[in-house]
Amino acid sequence: MKLExxxxxxxQLKELNLQRLIYTRRYLVLSLAVLFTSxxxxxxxxxxxxxxxxxxxxxxxxxxxxxxxxxxxVRGLAQVSDLEGYGSRDKVEAVLPLExxxxxxxxxxxxxxxxxxxxxxxxxxxxxFIASGSAATSARTAQAAQTVNKVHGVDTLDIRVELAGTxxxxxxxxxxxxxxxxxxxxxxxxxxxxxxxxKRNVQTGDLFSAKLTLTTYYFTQAIxxxxxxPLPEIGxxxxxxxxxxxxxxxxxxxxxxxxxxxxxxxxxxxxxxxSP
Amino acid sequence: xxxxxxxxNERRKRLTRxxxxxxxxxxxxxxIFGVTFIFFLCISGVRxxxxxxxxxxxxxxxxxxxxxxxxxxxxxxxxxxxxxxSSLANIDRDRAERRxxxxxxxxxxxxxxxxxxxxxxxxxxxxxxxxxxxxxFRLREIFQVVSxxxxxxxxxxxxPSDLVRNDAGQYEMTLAVVTKSVSLQ
Numbered sequence: 001m002k003l004e005x006x007x008x009x010x011x012q013l014k015e016l017n018l019q020r021l022i023y024t025r026r027y028l029v030l031s032l033a034v035l036f037t038s039x040x041x042x043x044x045x046x047x048x049x050x051x052x053x054x055x056x057x058x059x060x061x062x063x064x065x066x067x068x069x070x071x072x073x074v075r076g077l078a079q080v081s082d083l084e085g086y087g088s089r090d091k092v093e094a095v096l097p098l099e100x101x102x103x104x105x106x107x108x109x110x111x112x113x114x115x116x117x118x119x120x121x122x123x124x125x126x127x128x129f130i131a132s133g134s135a136a137t138s139a140r141t142a143q144a145a146q147t148v149n150k151v152h153g154v155d156t157l158d159i160r161v162e163l164a165g166t167x168x169x170x171x172x173x174x175x176x177x178x179x180x181x182x183x184x185x186x187x188x189x190x191x192x193x194x195x196x197x198x199k200r201n202v203q204t205g206d207l208f209s210a211k212l213t214l215t216t217y218y219f220t221q222a223i224x225x226x227x228x229x230p231l232p233e234i235g236x237x238x239x240x241x242x243x244x245x246x247x248x249x250x251x252x253x254x255x256x257x258x259x260x261x262x263x264x265x266x267x268x269x270x271x272x273x274x275s276p
Numbered sequence: 277x278x279x280x281x282x283x284x285n286e287r288r289k290r291l292t293r294x295x296x297x298x299x300x301x302x303x304x305x306x307x308i309f310g311v312t313f314i315f316f317l318c319i320s321g322v323r324x325x326x327x328x329x330x331x332x333x334x335x336x337x338x339x340x341x342x343x344x345x346x347x348x349x350x351x352x353x354x355x356x357x358x359x360x361x362s363s364l365a366n367i368d369r370d371r372a373e374r375r376x377x378x379x380x381x382x383x384x385x386x387x388x389x390x391x392x393x394x395x396x397x398x399x400x401x402x403x404x405x406x407x408x409x410x411x412x413f414r415l416r417e418i419f420q421v422v423s424x425x426x427x428x429x430x431x432x433x434x435x436p437s438d439l440v441r442n443d444a445g446q447y448e449m450t451l452a453v454v455t456k457s458v459s460l461q
Contacts, residue, residue: 024291027298031305038305038312046312049319056326063333070340077347080354089357096360151398152366153359178371183364185371189394215398217367219360225352227344232358237365244368 069230076231085234085242092242094181094250096219100157101182104253105216108180109161111251118165118173121209125159154217158187163210164194170210177214180249188213370398373455377403377431381451384421388414392448401432403453412447415439422451431455 149156190211393406432454
């Protein structure tokens with residue numbers, strides 16, 4: 001009985017002591033609770049938010065840069081027609097076309113030959129190179145594709161022209177064809193004097209034959225346009241070339257807009273042969 | 277001399293002192309909590325502001341992207357034109373270098389030497405000039421001239437070679453010139 005009482009009293013005393021302690025140090029307990037709450041807010045709410053905010057600030061900075069680039073691009077696109085040189089795009093297209101410019105080159109060579117007096121004696125072309133990929137057999141196409149020469153990112157097309165005339169006429173032909181559309185480079189010149197020594201004429205000049213390799217170019221690059229890419233700018237060298245383009249000659253070419261002889265019922269005149 | 281012994285009073289005094297100290301603690305911690313909470317509100321405000329700004333920028337970007345996409349044909353034609361101009365300018369520069377090199381050597385060779393053959397490899401920027409002259413001594417002079425330092429400084433490389441006498445009794449020589457990084461005046 002005495003033991004039970006003392007055990008009861010001990011338990012009661014402990015609870016009483018704890019309550020007493022909590023009551024007497026209630027401000028301390030409360031301040032500890034406030035301190036822990038503040039720590040919790042710092043660890044769980046403030047620090048992650050600071051990190052997110054810093055990341056977001058960086059992201060906003062990047063997005064802002066992208067936005068400014070887009071604004072610049074939209075402004076550039078709105079003013080593209082006023083851009084120096086953009087109005088000359090037809091001339092640029094004529095000088096460096098998207099297809100093999102065999103016919104324009106032959107037309108230009110013919111016109112310049114007439115104007116300079118240098119006679120075109122012979123023209124050699126390489127059919128394997130001139131035929132388009134779709135027109136050639138697969139084997140030939142593969143072979144031609146391997147041997148297509150690329151210079152400065154554009155494909156080249158070579159033709160051989162043999163000229164006859166005086167040195168001045170040949171020189172004039174060379175300088176004229178290099179400043180005419182399509183852009184042509186005389187990559188090879190073989191000169192041969194045709195006049196025998198006994199028949200040399202000082203006034204008219206000696207006659208020469210010149211074998212020229214004319215290299216012309218056409219543009220086949222695959223161009224990708226991306227929304228986020230900035231607009232390309234025309235550099236100083238390109239502007240200088242655009243100025244030079246004003247001195248180029250652009251031979252007029254007749255465009256065939258309709259099939260000649262189309263719609264005839266008897267195209268080869270076979271009905272005349274069979275009629276009595 | 278009698279001494280007054282009052283344990284309860286002593287105890288009460290001690291508790292009051294502890295309580296006052298504890299009250300100081302709670303004031304300090306409440307101040308910390310207040311500062312923390314204000315900081316929390318500030319950082320939340322900043323984040324909300326950045327979120328809003330981010331959304332506005334994204335929306336502006338979307339509108340601008342739509343405008344760019346509507347003008348894709350104009351952009352494509354401009355990009356093609358600029359690429360073409362770049363290639364044309366390079367081709368033209370090669371031609372100018374070739375012309376300048378031929379003009380330079382024509383002046384050096386003089387009237388007694390005939391330029392028989394000119395080949396230009398645009399990829400290698402290699403210019404091959406075949407010369408013909410009746411006078412072997414004139415070709416020897418040219419050989420000496422093109423070997424001097426002044427000519428070698430103007431071109432990456434100048435190599436005379438293949439000196440032969442042809443069936444017509446004329447002397448021929450080949451000059452291989454690399455026009456890369458040429459500074460012609």
